[in-house]
Amino acid sequence: MALYAFKRSAAVLLILTVMSVLVFLATHALPANTAALILGQYSTPETQAALEHKLGLDLPLPVQYWRWAAGILFHGDLGQSLVMERPIAPILWDALGKSAILSVAAMAVVATLGLAMGVVAAVWRGRWPDHVASVFAYLGISVPEFYWGLVLILVFGSTFRLLPTSGAASLSDGIAQFVAHLVLPVITLTLTLLAHVARLTRSSMIEVLDSTYVKVARARGLPERVVIMRHALRNALLPSITVLAQDFGFLIGGIVAVETVFAYPGLGRMLIFSLERQDLPMMQAAILVLTAVYCVANLGADLLYGVFNPRIRYGGAVD
């Protein structure tokens, strides 16, 4: 297991390194000239050159990359926002924290509801609970999240005025406020993610329920509840865990639309801001952090999978 974990972690590090190069190159390949953009329409080639020099944008790309990467590696320094002229790190961690709260809350709901729906649909296969679950799941996944977001805002915000439709509250504002601000964004995210988990759980449950050992368990006269929960679900869970971990990575990157619609001050919004203002260092930092979260989520999935499935853990070899 230790070797397996080590191998997976090394792969993640390699991916992150390659990604950092790609992120760096991609942001430098953007069409507009950064100095011209910062200085605006009254800038002259002379002032642009001066600013490029000040920002180090006139150095060769490898040198620029090394300065940037070394800053992060050796000093944990993500740099200074070009536009805001303040250090990026505190802004970034704050935004990441906000996004994490939203993502974790959404994941908790997606996991519980998705697994439950999958199991229910599999057990009552072909009957009304199965149909309801699948209509619900497909409706959620077929309609883009910004649309669900707007519908929820109009229904709960404008018409019934039940829930806050925008912003985030911190715990110091009281637990009720904190939760109330999360409800609509979490419902929106859940709707879009639910289908994935629910459908996958359903199909693996069906597969397991048809297997010989479940038949044996039933033949032994075990109560159906025990058969489903202890024998079937435990084995059917494996693929669902992977999908949930991948969804988490997807979530923290794909949260942008939801954060925008609900004016939720998270990482996605920060990324949009930096893209709009062509704030290179902030853009790089935000994309890199998103990449890292995605990688770590996948690493978590791999390791969890290893814990649950000895065949993967031992890689087929004698340990």
Add this chain to the structure above:
Amino acid sequence: MQREFRVAPVSRRGALALGAAAVLSGRTAAAAGSILRVALAAGVGSLDPAKFRVGGMETNYAACVFNRLTRLDAAMQVQPDLAIRWEASHDLKSWTFHLHPDVTFHNGRKCTADDVVFTYRRLQDKAVASVMRAFLSVVSDIEAVDPLTIRFTLSMPYADLPAVTSGFQAMILCEATLDTLTTHPIGTGPFRFVEYRPGDRMLLERNPDYFNAGVPKVDSIVLQVMPENTTAVAALESGSVDVVYNLPPEQVERLSHNSAVRVAETASGNWFGIIMHNQMKPFDDPRVRQAIIKLVDKSSFTDIATFGHGTPTVSPIPPTHPYFRKDLLVGADIPGAKRLLAEAGLGDGLMLEMYIPGSSPPLERLATAFRDTAKQVGITVQLHIAPQDKFFAEMEGKVMFNADYFSGRPTPDLMLYAWYHSTGSWNNTLWHYSNPEVDQLLDEARGTTDTAQQAKLYGRFQEIIAKDGPGCVVFVQNFACAVSQKVQNFTTLPLMLMDLSSTALAS
């Protein structure tokens, strides 16, 4: 997303949820009283006024926290701010400003002529790279004559200096606190800065020592970033914000049916128009340009582009300005356009490619209206919508024909000179127009402070442009804010600014 002085995007904004009282609790004890909550589409870039480019929260926060020497009112006339009066030498090359005697910064320091000199020298510093630097190029020296008097020495006569000093970038800074300017700005304004959470919200509190007695009326202001306007409008309807800044025309209609909300609307200085490259075929022939201008029915084009929330104009001088010549607004003249095209040898029709920067629905609708009208005279227009950054980097000024938009400037000179004078920077980028009479009018107008004379000169300018301009400025967009009925004394100004200093909330 856009360059400085570009029209701020009109499609997105947001609002604060449930009571701001809850949001504020535990952060400021002073915030217990009345709180004005304003939703804006985007957060500030820099908190440093010298760096302002886009407008929106930037300029509106600054107007709360700082003061300028002068400011512009709803008719774009210069009014005192920190300067109580000013006078020019006879040759308009030396301007003296007198400061209000009892102004203190939020940290208790007195605001003096030295702070003003510091602010302006900083704006002129190439390293600061402020957009104000170009406007201040006529200023050769700034000195403090005494603690309450500042003298500007100009390299040429310039009548509009008191309007230039109303620039948003020229907020008077406190030299001693420069190092915390981008994290905790200190100004002299009606509100004190409390905190800014990037991308989320800014909190301002009442300045009890403000030099204008009786204002401000509210205890604190929350400027909340809400990128999506549907969210902001929903928040306004549910009472969790009081003001939605810069409402797009599409949303104005929807709110006009809600009795708890009203829309404060004024013609802004942001103009939308059709740009022709005057040195490229076929626009090098003045008859073709005149024909294009004749195709534009300003009032119907305006209605189509803005759903009735724009105002037709002749030139970048907005309809709110006293120099505006309403009598020059005429409808389309299709037969006249046909005749001119025939004279130019284009009676058999022609094909034009028109480029449009994306993310501006009004501009796209304007271009579509033009395309459909042009069919009547045999002109086939192909529209190409390009992403904004690509458009501004690769197309603007390089293509023959495009639709474009610019945001307002404080004075007629700044609105026109760069665009219409043969030496003007924008003219040499966009339309390459040269008309000696226009040059002479613009030069003369910037050298006189006599408003009657200026009105005459700019009036004549509009006459020429209306018929034989380099392109066609069609309308200015209305600047609309939605406000709850409990908000009193709320004013919108043409340069997209809200005046919140005397705004009050009914309980």
